[in-house]
Amino acid sequence: MATSKITYNGGLRTSSVHERSGNEIITDAPVDNKGKGEAFSPTDLLATSLGNCMLTIVGIAAAEHGFSIEGTTCEITKIMAENPRRVSEIIATFQFPDQNYSEKDKKIIERSALTCPVYYSLHPDIQKTITFNY
Incomplete structure (x- = not known):
């Protein structure tokens, strides 16, 4: 089974449907790349996936060790580079x-x-700056 189905809606907007659940995500091109910036951009999702994955893996580990991280937040900052245009750093x-x-x-x-699958899947050239505040 496919993971998702993506449709180009025009105007630099896509909609992605998660095949198993039917949940939908909308993306827009960012304003600095000819878009409206009215939703997550594809690179926003890339960066945000790191925080989501890390919290999920920590949540699993916390449950296995008998403590909770409920209410924990992760703020993501994505830094872009040029030539070629790419994500150069993710600050979590x-x-x-x-x-x-x-x-x-x-x-x-x-x-x-630091062992989440997204962390390991990101290209080594993408700097990952991670801060834990307790």
Whole structure:
């Protein structure tokens, strides 16, 4: 089964449907690349996927080790480069709720975050700047 089906809607906008669930994501070209910037751009999704994946993997590890990360947020900043136009850096800043995490919990969090599949899938030339705030 396919993962998704993408339709070009015109005006530099696409819609992607997740085949299993039917959920839909809209993308627009960014304003700095002839678009309206009214939705995530494809490169926004690339960068955002890193934070989503890291939180998911940390959530799995936290559950396995008996603590919670519920309420944790991750702010993503995407830095673009030119010639060729590409993502050059993704900055991920995690803010954990006041849970009095032990040093062991923090090591589990940080090690698991840095082993997510998206982190490993990104080209090594993309700088990944990760900050964990407890």
